[in-house]
Amino acid sequence: MPIESSERDVLLRAAEHALAWLDGMDARSVATTATLDEMRARLGRPLADAGIEARRVVDDLVADTEGGILGSQGGRFFAWVIGGGVPSAMAADWLTTVWDQNAGIHACGPAASVVEEVAAGWLKDLFGLPEEVSVGFVTGTQMAHSTCLAAARHAVLRDAGWDVEAKGLAGAPPIRILANAERHGSVDRAVRFMGLGSDNIEPLATTDGRVSPEALGAALSASRAPTIVVLQAGELNRGAFDPFEALAPMARAAGAWTHVDGAFGLWARTSPAHRDLARGLELCDSWTTDCHKYLNVPYDSGLALVRDAAAHRAAMTLSTSYLPAGGAARDQIDWNPEFSRRARGFPIYAALRELGRDGVADLVGRTCRLAQVLVDGLGALPGVEVMVRPTLNQGVVRFVSPKAAATDADHDRHTDAVIAAIDASGEAFFGGVTFQGRRCMRISVCNWRTSDDDVGRTIDAVRTVLLKNS
Ligand SMILES: Cc1ncc(COP(=O)(O)O)c(C=O)c1O
Known part of the structure; x- marks a missing residue:
């Protein structure tokens, strides 16, 4: 039986509003024009006891947010690193909402699982990363850092004879974190989330945003403790790249794990004219990037990529008797920190x-x-x-x-x-x-x-x- 006309009507109405908004983008102010007080006054109505017609909710939402939507979807927005949405990705995102799959495990959304499996292969190929790399489709680089650092923490402590998933960090060998001094703050936040302690970050001195082999060599030789090195592909201001070709083998020889913040810079690998900026990137152990930035898919969409798939899985996996395991299929819960989650592979697949x-x-x-x-x-x-x-x-x-x-x-x-x-x-x-x-x-x-x-x-x-x- 077809859906009720009122439901059809509200979805079509939303599409009309969306298209009107896109059509007006070029003429509208890029900056917002409504003040905080205006937004609060318009949106801050008391929650009524009785609900109202869905179509009116949508119309009111559009009217009330007028002037409060930043024009970051448009072509003259140059603040931060944001990106817009290519048409198929926006459309696939709408469908993702309507299909409303819980992409936590294969059984809850088989197509969502397979789409991520396929997109993961395409992305590794585009970035020139090894076939064995495992991929988590997360909300953004922030959570990708957390996911990768959880895998790194597992691996460096495993190598030191410590099972961090079972025993936790109390009593574990301390982990050193040697990080590019001009890193993004989301690295420090992920270090905090992982219980590694931001005081344990030792900044690596930079020249023009890049860590030198001398700086890394001196830091590595100071201790044999379990070590995670954090480098970056695309520094915040200059877009600088660490010299991975020189640094990654040094870290590997010292038994350290090398993680790379590539929130936007990893995409340099996809462009023949820019690929060389990130020479040697494939020699590292984990990488983060965003699809909501350079791939121009809607928020929220980031990637955690890990060479040691066993470490990645050990840090993330969860099984319970009431969830059927995927068997040969890919269960996202093995690679993601979330339990229930949005099927964010569809817009990525579409954009690619x-x-x-x-x-x-x-x-x-x-x-x-x-x-x-x-x-x-x-x-x-x-x-x-x-x-x-x-x-x-x-x-x-x-x-x-x-x-x-x-x-x-x-x-x-x-x-x-x-x-x-x-x-x-x-x-x-x-x-x-x-x-x-x-x-x-x-x-x-x-x-x-x-x-x-x-x-x-x-x-x-x-x-x-x-x-x-x-
Ligand atoms: C270099 C770099 N790293 C990390 C991040 C954090 O990414 P996200 O906001 O997707 O968590 C950003 C965000 O702009 C960034 O530019």
Whole structure:
């Protein structure tokens, strides 16, 4: 029997709203325009005793959130590393919602399990990672770090004769964590989650965001304790890559596990023009990345990739008498920290099919080219200093105060003021960062929608703001 017309109506209505929102993206302000108070006033109604018609709920939701939805789906959003949604991934995400599979085990959603199995193979191939690598489809890089560090913790303590899953960490040999000093904060948070203690992180000194073999060698030789080395593919500001080719064999020789934060940088491996930036990456032991960033699938979608599948499984697996085990099939609960979970493989599978190998390479190559065009265009404007010209998709500039005898503090204030004015113009959106002790504007390009026109329009918008602020 077909569904009730009221249910059909509400789903079609949501699709209409979604399409209207996408259609309006180019004309709408990229920044939000509603204030916090307005959002609270509109959305913060008391919970009524009686429910209301589903269609009205959807219409109200759209009306009440007007001006409160950030334009990160569009082509002129350059703050943080966010990405949009390619059409098939957005559509597959809708279907994921409607199918509502619990992708915890194969038995709860056989197609969801097989889609992840297939997508895992495609992704390893795209990243040039070994066939034996196991993959967990998690919410994002944060949880991917936690998953990989759980596997790493298992392996380094197993090698020290300690079963951490059974005995826990109390009384275990202490684990050293040697980590790139310019790492992302999500690494420290995962270290905390894993009970390893952020005080046990020993920062590895960097030059231009990269750890040198000398720095790692000195740290490794200081102790034979169980060790996890944390490197990165794509540092936050410059998109720098550690020299994995030199570092990974050193860590392996010392019996250490090497984990890589590749939240966006792992995707460099998919682009022939950028692959070499991450030379030797395949020699490491675990890797994290996001599909919600560079692959342009909807949130939330990250990957935990682990060479030692047995360690990965030992750290994650769970079986109970009421859950049928998959047997030959893939149970996601063996590779993921969640129990019940969204079938987030469908949008990934869809995006990879829509783009193909060439499309992924083009997406990465194009956004990296546009990042350079944008930074070069901004750098040509009076009062703009380029701090980082992108080698991948990340750049950094700052705005020099026009005041006579301006101090560093003046430049910092001016930079923050210019960023705020650009964002307020609604034409483009950037974020600030303190880089090398200076307030700067960070530029990330990773949205499939960003075009040469978007970049030109953005440079025009910045020029206008600078003229007003000079
Ligand atoms: C380099 C890097 N690592 C980790 C993360 C955290 O990723 P997620 O927000 O998907 O957990 C980010 C997020 O922007 C990042 O840029």
